[in-house]
Amino acid sequence: SQQGEEDPQALSIQEGExxxxxxxxxxxxxxxQWYRQNSxxxxxxxxxxxxxxxxxxxxxxxxxxxxxxxxxxxxxxxSRAADTASYFCATDRAxxxxxxxxxxxxxxxxx
Amino acid sequence: xxxxxxxxxxxxxxxxQNVTLSCEQNLNHDAMYWYRQDPGQGLRLxxxxxxxxxxxxxxxxxxxxxxxxxxxSFPLTVTSAQKNPTAFYxxxxxxxxxxxxxxxxxxxxx
Numbered sequence: 583s584q585q586g587e588e589d590p591q592a593l594s595i596q597e598g599e600x601x602x603x604x605x606x607x608x609x610x611x612x613x614x615q616w617y618r619q620n621s622x623x624x625x626x627x628x629x630x631x632x633x634x635x636x637x638x639x640x641x642x643x644x645x646x647x648x649x650x651x652x653x654x655x656x657x658x659x660x661s662r663a664a665d666t667a668s669y670f671c672a673t674d675r676a677x678x679x680x681x682x683x684x685x686x687x688x689x690x691x692x693x
Numbered sequence: 694x695x696x697x698x699x700x701x702x703x704x705x706x707x708x709x710q711n712v713t714l715s716c717e718q719n720l721n722h723d724a725m726y727w728y729r730q731d732p733g734q735g736l737r738l739x740x741x742x743x744x745x746x747x748x749x750x751x752x753x754x755x756x757x758x759x760x761x762x763x764x765x766s767f768p769l770t771v772t773s774a775q776k777n778p779t780a781f782y783x784x785x786x787x788x789x790x791x792x793x794x795x796x797x798x799x800x801x802x803x
Contacts, residue, residue, distance in 0.1 A: 615791065624697075624783055624794035625736075670735060674790045679743065680726060680751065681790060683736040 587684055588671060594690040601658040603687040605671030606651075612674045614647055614654050615681065619668045628656075628669075663693045696720065699784050699795035706771075706778070706802050714769045714798045716784035725767040726792065728783045729753060736783065742767055771800060778802050 589604045605614070613632045617625040631638045631647045631654065638645045644657040658665055668688045672681040697718045706712045718725065724743050728736040738751030742761040756775025761767055767786075771778045779802045785792040 613790065617792075622781075622797070622799075624699075624796045625785075625792070627791055627793070630791060672792075679749065680738055680741050681792060683728075685735040 588669070588687045590687060591685070592688045592690070594692065595661055597661060597663055597691055597693050599661055601661050601665070601689055601691070603656050603669055603689070605654045605656070605684055607654075607671075607673045607682075607684075608652065609673075610676045611649070612676055614645075615672045615674070616643075616645060616654075616656050617670045617672060617683075619670065619686070621667070625670065658689075661689075661691045663691050665689060666691050697784060697786055697793055697795035699782075699798050701798060702796065704798060704800045706800060708802055709773045711770055711772050712800065714771070714782055714784075714800070716767045716769065716795060717765055718767075718786040718793075719765060720786055720788075720793060721764070722786035722788050722793070723764070724787045725761070726785045726787065727751075727757070727759065727767070727769045728785065730781045730783060730797075739769065739782075 587606050595601050613630050615630045616628045618628055619625045629640045629645050631645050642659045647654045668686040670686045671684045700715045726741040727739040730736050737753050739757050740759040742748035745764050748759050748761050758770045782798045784795045
């Protein structure tokens with residue numbers, strides 16, 4: 583099945599810096615979601631942005647959505663070592679019964 | 694506390710054996726899902742169920758079977774027909790397409 587693509591695949595930054603990861607997709611969507619996965623654990627929902635929204639904030643997270651470019655970005659500000667995890671975008675496509683997950687960005691925040 | 698419980702966390706199987714992974718939720722969600730995750734990869738959908746006594750194949754259903762006899766439970770059986778079953782299996786339940794995941798079951802075939 584067609585999945586979203588996250589970019590970059592891996593990102594390493596110093597604590598306190600901002601982290602930006604991107605997601606591109608191929609078909610029309612109802613909404614796009616971001617999830618976080620700590621190593622060897624389940625995924626945790628972070629934020630959902632609907633197709634008619636352009637930007638959304640939640641704490642240190644900022645998500646943007648550009649439906650004309652079929653892309654989204656997740657910005658984590660003032661990163662902490664505890665933010666080290668893999669981050670996945672998931673698209674809720676029109677007419678589909680389930681979410682489609684990307685391949686993830688592995689973020690490492692160095693203390 | 695409400696949530697999703699997967700068991701066992703680790704499972705070892707000999708080739709040719711069937712194994713069943715348990716998934717229980719007390720979130721009162723109608724929809725439940727099984728995903729497979731391989732190292733460094735995203736999630737691939739195995740099966741999903743939107744209501745009791747009904748389920749649908751996902752992208753990689755071959756070699757797997759499920760049942761949904763109760764709203765709370767969605768067990769996954771990995772059969773001997775699954776050619777490469779070693780993987781991390783994640784169960785989720787959802788409402789309005791927001792998914793809540795269990796902690797996963799890691800299956801290793803010896």
